[in-house]
Amino acid sequence: MTGEESDAKGRILSSGREAEANILAFLEAKNIKAKSHGTIVKVLKRMHAEGKLNEQISRYQKLHQEGKAVEESPLHVLKPCDNQRTM
Structure with a gap:
């Protein structure tokens, strides 16, 4: 090396x-x-589905649009969740 x-x-x-x-x-x-990888992923997925990560996602999208995002994440994955859906 x-x-x-x-x-x-x-x-x-x-x-x-x-x-x-x-x-x-x-x-x-x-x-x-949460400490283990699997538990953290489950918690984050649940938070996303509940719309609890919308503020963070919107902030990232704004930084991305301004060219200030350090790392590019797939934008199709990072969308705020509309937790007001009806069944």
């Missing part, structure tokens, strides 16, 4: 740890004590 590859690996690892810490802090702020 070259020095550049080692640096890149370190940055990727650091970014992953930062993302993990941020998602855990986000959930803890909402009194959700």
Whole structure:
């Protein structure tokens, strides 16, 4: 492994740890004590279906439109959820 590859690996690892810490802090702020990957995914899917992530999604979309998003996520996936649906 070259020095550049080692640096890149370190940055990727650091970014992953930062993302993990941020998602855990986000959930803890909402009194959700999820720790495992599967539980966190289930909680986030439920929150999305309930429209509880709409503010975050809208903020990301605005940053994306302004060219300020650091990483491009698939916009077809990141849509606010209309939890006012009728059956």
